[in-house]
Amino acid sequence: EIQRRSFLVLLLLPSAAFLSLSLSLTNSVPVLQSFRIGTALKRFIMSSRPELLAPPEIFYDESEARKYTSSSRIVQIQAELSERALELLALPEDGVPRFLLDIGCGSGLSGETISENGHQWIGLDISASMLNVAVEREVEGDLLLSDMGQGLGLRAGVIDGAISISAVQWLCNADKSSHEPRLRLKAFFGSLYRCLSRGARAVFQVYPENLAQRELILKQALQAGFGGGLVVDYPHSTKKKKEFLVLTCGSVPTSIEDSCSEDDDSEDDDSEDGKIGVSDRNRPRKRQRTNEKRKGKGKGREWVLKKKEQSRRKGNDVPHDSKYTARKRKSRF
Amino acid sequence: PKTLGRINILYVFFFTWFGCSSLHLLDLAREEREREEREMRLITHNMLSCNIKGVTNGFPLKIESVKVIEKEVDFNPDFLRHMFAKIEWKALVEGARSMGYAELPEDSPDASVLESVDETFLRKLHHALLELHLEEGALVCPETGRKFPVNKGIPNMLLHEDEV
Secondary structure, eight states, X not given: OHHHHHHHHHHHHHHHHHHHHHHHHHTOOGGGGGGOHHHHHHHHHXXXXXXXXXXXXXXXXXXXXXXXXXXXXXXXXXXXXXXXXXXXXXXXOSSOOXXXXXXXXXXXXXXXXXXXXXXXXXXXXXXXXXXXXHHHTTOSSEEEEOOGGGOOOBOTTOEEEEEEESOGGGGGSOOSTXXXXXXXXXXXXXXXXXXXEEEEEEEEEEOOSSHHHHHHHHHHHHHTTOEEEEEEESTTOTTTOEEEEEEEOSSOOOXXXXXXXXXXXXXXXXXXXXXXXXXXXXXXXXXXXXXXXXXXXXXXXXXXXXXXXXXXXXXXXXXXXXXXXXXXXXXXX | OHHHHHHHHHHHHHHHHHXXXXXXXXXXXXXXXXXXXXXXXXXXXXXXXXXXXTOSOOOSOEEEEEEEEEOOOOXXXXXXXXXXXXXXXXXXXXXXXXXXXXXSOSSOOOTHHHHSSOOHHHHHHHIIIIIEEEEEEEEEOTTTOOEEXXXXXXXXXXOOGGGO
């Protein structure tokens, strides 16, 4: 009896090993990937800036690509950003589908928005795993595995517009010893300028780390011959703030204000005249004098209205002001 | 009891091995089915040129097709008319021929044929441009001969360090 039981146990071990081996070969069990605790810990520490962790083709490996695409929050944000970028692209509304470029297309989230708007597109990305996810999702655009810092390799004047969602900031980091961010940005913008047709625009949604990065990107873009500037959505909110670099190619003189929708709170630093005007958001504010009497009596109606206005500017849902706002309630409240 | 045990082991080993391999095969079959995907159409090939440093005549890339599939795409004549001016006709005809489609006329037709009521030319153009997909194969630079492999419809255009 004991012999038989021990035999059974001995049988179970190799069969379990066999199963796990075959499953890992097919890469269908993401559970096995989580054994890499080291990277997970690193990610926990520096989760807001992936470009500081690893080059994009290594950071976006298979498990990260799947996580990225299956997160509904990310899908929703990418869809919103792509819609806004398409809006800023200001394509003529004549119902003719255009041929666009999606730089850093990843798993095709932004590309799907382009297809929904009826245009054809080519997507570029440096991460093969992300592109594989895109293939699985059956995106409608053609995909290219290429490095945007090496130049785009497209013929002159063939692209009607280019968008890029959350990708260009990866160029500012040198991922290999042979990389020089300035030269890579130069190659990228130079080849982009060549392949865009006259009057076409390029809209990049970027997450620059600091002022220096913004300046670097803008300077290289202007040197390549682009005109345009930065459009900032929700500039007062740290969470919702999104920056779009809108570059124009050729001599179509439409101003950027025309393409803003009414409910968006956006400002732009225009650099059409060749100079860069970049202003830091954190301006030293004058110290507001505190009213001693005010502090004692509590916060009145004016203060409440001011706070509600601030919140509205940030983009939050705020009930409208009425005669009941900040009305004195009965003491039991 | 000993001999009985050994035969038991053999049976169970065989069973688990069989089970694992069938799971593996099923998985592979699923991957094969899913791989009937798109990408790398002639419209993109017509725009791509070789980006290697020093190459002056990197367009058009020669197509070596190992696997070509045809997928239906909605016919949109406005788009075709818009793209017609940008297409390099010779490269398109060559590329279509390498993918197995020889219906396109050799010389670039003039623009009037786009506006004609007869849609045959537009249909042929649509088929060649948007419906032929190169799944496996390679794109070859005409000047240096460097091959850019195409896997699952995605061409690998990454350049090595010395080519940038």
